[in-house]
Amino acid sequence: MKETAYKFEDKIAAWHIGIALVALFLGTWFGPLQALEHAGINLYRFLAPGIQSYYQGLTLHAVLNALVWTTFFITGFFTYIFPRSLKRNLRYPRLSTVALVLMAVGLVMAAIPLLLNLATVLYTFYPPMKAHPLFYIGLTLVVVGSWVVGYNLYFTYGAWRKENPGVRTPFLAFAALITMVMWQIATLGVAAEMLGLLIPWSLGLVQGTDPQLARTFFWFTGHPLVYFWLLPAYVSWYGMMPKQAGGKLFSDSLARLAFWLFLLLSVPLGFHHQYVDPGVPAGWKFIHAVLTYGVAFPSLMTAFTVVASLETGGRARGGKGLFGWIFKLPWGDPSYAAQNLAMILFALGGISGLTNASYNVNLVVHNTTWVSGHLHLTVGTAVTLTFMGITYWLLPKMTGKELWSRKLALAQAWLWFFGMAIMSNGLHLLGLRFAAPRRTMLGAAPYAAAEWTPFLSEAAIGGALLFLSAMFYFINVLATVFASRPLSKPVEMPVAESLTDPKLTPAWLDRWVPWLAGTTVLILLAYGPILVQLISQAQLTSPGFKVW
Amino acid sequence: MSPQVNAPHLEVDVYEKRWLLLSVVLLVLFTLAIGLSSFAYGIQVPSPEQRVNPNTVAQEGPWAQPGLRELAPGKYEAYVLAQIWTFLPNTITVKAGSTVTFYITSKDVQHGFQLEGTNVNLMVLPGQVSKLTATFKQPGEYRFVCHEYCGVGHHTMFGKVVVEP
Ligand code: HEM
Numbered sequence: 001m002k003e004t005a006y007k008f009e010d011k012i013a014a015w016h017i018g019i020a021l022v023a024l025f026l027g028t029w030f031g032p033l034q035a036l037e038h039a040g041i042n043l044y045r046f047l048a049p050g051i052q053s054y055y056q057g058l059t060l061h062a063v064l065n066a067l068v069w070t071t072f073f074i075t076g077f078f079t080y081i082f083p084r085s086l087k088r089n090l091r092y093p094r095l096s097t098v099a100l101v102l103m104a105v106g107l108v109m110a111a112i113p114l115l116l117n118l119a120t121v122l123y124t125f126y127p128p129m130k131a132h133p134l135f136y137i138g139l140t141l142v143v144v145g146s147w148v149v150g151y152n153l154y155f156t157y158g159a160w161r162k163e164n165p166g167v168r169t170p171f172l173a174f175a176a177l178i179t180m181v182m183w184q185i186a187t188l189g190v191a192a193e194m195l196g197l198l199i200p201w202s203l204g205l206v207q208g209t210d211p212q213l214a215r216t217f218f219w220f221t222g223h224p225l226v227y228f229w230l231l232p233a234y235v236s237w238y239g240m241m242p243k244q245a246g247g248k249l250f251s252d253s254l255a256r257l258a259f260w261l262f263l264l265l266s267v268p269l270g271f272h273h274q275y276v277d278p279g280v281p282a283g284w285k286f287i288h289a290v291l292t293y294g295v296a297f298p299s300l301m302t303a304f305t306v307v308a309s310l311e312t313g314g315r316a317r318g319g320k321g322l323f324g325w326i327f328k329l330p331w332g333d334p335s336y337a338a339q340n341l342a343m344i345l346f347a348l349g350g351i352s353g354l355t356n357a358s359y360n361v362n363l364v365v366h367n368t369t370w371v372s373g374h375l376h377l378t379v380g381t382a383v384t385l386t387f388m389g390i391t392y393w394l395l396p397k398m399t400g401k402e403l404w405s406r407k408l409a410l411a412q413a414w415l416w417f418f419g420m421a422i423m424s425n426g427l428h429l430l431g432l433r434f435a436a437p438r439r440t441m442l443g444a445a446p447y448a449a450a451e452w453t454p455f456l457s458e459a460a461i462g463g464a465l466l467f468l469s470a471m472f473y474f475i476n477v478l479a480t481v482f483a484s485r486p487l488s489k490p491v492e493m494p495v496a497e498s499l500t501d502p503k504l505t506p507a508w509l510d511r512w513v514p515w516l517a518g519t520t521v522l523i524l525l526a527y528g529p530i531l532v533q534l535i536s537q538a539q540l541t542s543p544g545f546k547v548w
Numbered sequence: 549m550s551p552q553v554n555a556p557h558l559e560v561d562v563y564e565k566r567w568l569l570l571s572v573v574l575l576v577l578f579t580l581a582i583g584l585s586s587f588a589y590g591i592q593v594p595s596p597e598q599r600v601n602p603n604t605v606a607q608e609g610p611w612a613q614p615g616l617r618e619l620a621p622g623k624y625e626a627y628v629l630a631q632i633w634t635f636l637p638n639t640i641t642v643k644a645g646s647t648v649t650f651y652i653t654s655k656d657v658q659h660g661f662q663l664e665g666t667n668v669n670l671m672v673l674p675g676q677v678s679k680l681t682a683t684f685k686q687p688g689e690y691r692f693v694c695h696e697y698c699g700v701g702h703h704t705m706f707g708k709v710v711v712e713p
């Protein structure tokens with residue numbers, strides 16, 4: 001029983017999500033290997049010559065999980081929900097095909113040097129480490145393809161607006177649009193880095209590069225990148241989960257306001273990743289620190305609105321008392337449970353993130369394993385486990401087949417939750433107490449001290465649980481797609497209604513121009529002068545190095 | 549019901565208002581805390597120091613002879629050159645109570661420098677000089693490691709400051 005109104009969109013979305021799942025499948029294999037290596041169990045010699053070093057594996061892990069899985073899932077998810085939210089087909093189907101081809105070709109181009117050990121530069125590809133040009137060109141094409149996905153959403157929205165003058169944009173479409181616009185602005189940094197510095201340099205057209213300028217361009221994109229991952233999870237938390245919980249969105253206006261604030265504040269604060277960089281003045285770093293606290297505000301708004309929305313569900317399902325409603329939430333529904341668990345770990349990840357962002361406090365944790373502890377709670381769980389939860393309704397809806405095993409899915413979600421809590425706790429403490437460096441083959445590091453062992457082992461135990469969780473997930477996905485029974489009743493896309501009448505949402509929350517203007521001004525103020533300075537003083541002195 | 553109530557407006561629940569107020573207060577407090585600690589107590593992050601040419605820095609200038617320079621009794625400058633996969637020098641010896649200002653640069657790829665038990669945590673970039681200061685009150689060995697991936701030997705790149713009583 002498949003819907004047919006959005007046949008084309010669904011096919012495109014299925015390609016994106018299929019590629020995303022393959023990337024996650026391949027990428028997660030390395031995670032447990034890394035965790036075990038830290039605990040002294042080195043399995044890499046069994047992978048040679050296919051995978052030639054810990055660092056080639058780490059590059060694959062981070063690129064496949066943090067860049068490919070996320071980006072392709074997001075573009076696929078939006079392609080799926082956007083037309084349904086507007087009840088209108090995409091404006092230019094061909095544009096979707098172009099976008100998919102660009103992204104897929106880019107991915108293959110980048111994958112070749114990655115697999116041949118010609119781009120073992122991690123997912124941050126800091127120069128003057130020099131990868132094969134195909135790596136940079138491929139990644140650039142993936143980004144350009146994701147822009148084109150966005151363009152089709154804008155065109156579709158424009159057409160819908162003409163057909164529906166004066167109608168409030170449905171929340172899901174509204175939030176997806178803001179995410180893609182934010183991404184478009186944010187990726188101008190990495191576009192400048194690729195086109196202005198890295199691609200010409202890797203092709204030999206210019207002899208040298210400026211590492212400090214490249215880092216600055218990179219983090220112009222690198223910080224908002226985390227919001228590009230997170231906002232689609234928020235789309236589900238605000239716009240879908242309340243429905244799954246049997247409740248309503250607590251406040252339509254504040255949900256929209258939060259998204260506008262993310263557009264406004266996601267970009268102009270990349271220096272919080274560069275607090276200890278030598279070439280950026282401390283004053284600019286401080287400005288970005290304060291703006292970073294600013295962007296914490298919409299996340300704190302989200303915490304309230306989302307929990308309040310879920311509470312309406314718990315109460316509607318008969319929950320009583322201050323906390324009684326929590327137990328009435330649909331914990332037996334794997335899609336719901338996975339996302340709720342993701343949310344809980346995100347609260348912890350948010351706290352360690354605020355620590356990282358706190359200017360001079362960053363001196364304690366910068367580039368220690370604390371950071372990998374943090375990012376596995378955020379992109380590795382808040383985002384990834386939410387997306388997995390989404391697939392638990394989306395795959396049945398797309399394929400017309402029942403989820404193969406709900407029990408396995410529930411076990412998967414809980415295992416991910418505990419595995420990540422354990423691994424991340426070990427990594428956080430190791431970084432905080434002993435300054436153990438991140439992205440380092442710690443099992444082979446001569447300076448690793450005996451007192452690190454309990455924490456490294458803790459990380460490895462977490463990693464082993466996560467491995468089990470990942471296997472449960474992929475068994476379920478494969479069995480659902482290829483071996484499951486037809487749906488007994490059709491699956492609806494969950495769309496939360498608002499508790500307040502959306503007609504009462506003020507009109508300034510549906511207007512693009514002032515928010516876009518504000519975003520532009522803020523970026524110009526927070527980045528303009530210092531970028532002009534760094535560009536005008538650029539010294540293209542660093543030749544390339546291949547050090548792996 | 550008065551007509552204003554039905555006109556579009558931003559309605560915020562009382563509990564939500566309190567939560568948002570609390571959030572703002574918290575974030576303002578955080579801002580004050582980092583402002584105070586950095587400007588009043590001088591716990592600073594690095595700022596631009598000077599530019600160098602990474603291709604010649606190992607041959608000419610202070611990093612051609614990396615090591616300690618004594619400015620006054622108990623006051624030192626340490627010129628450290630990072631390269632794959634060592635620090636030059638990789639052992640620095642001072643007396644307890646000394647203050648050392650580190651000047652670090654790289655002649656090849658990006659490196660990192662974190663000195664255990666202190667606030668010295670730096671990115672080391674070719675072409676740039678990273679500077680931070682530490683005072684060593686307690687005798688002992690303080691390990692410093694490269695914390696930025698710099699190639700297949702990255703995990704072997706470290707050194708130590710030996711503080712003698
Ligand atoms: C099976 C589950 C996973 C395990 C056991 C795992 C384990 C690890 C470990 C131990 C590291 C640290 C390596 C090092 O610092 O040398 C690492 C790095 C990393 N992981 Fe995972 N991971 C998992 C899933 C994920 C997921 C789902 C994502 C993102 C969507 C992710 C993104 C990353 C990234 C970006 C890095 C590089 C971190 C950095 O630059 O410091 N991981 N992983």
Ligand SMILES: [Cu+2]
Binds near residue numbers: 222226273
């Ligand atoms: Cu950030």
Ligand SMILES: [Cu+2]
Binds near residue numbers: 696698699703
């Ligand atoms: Cu290193």
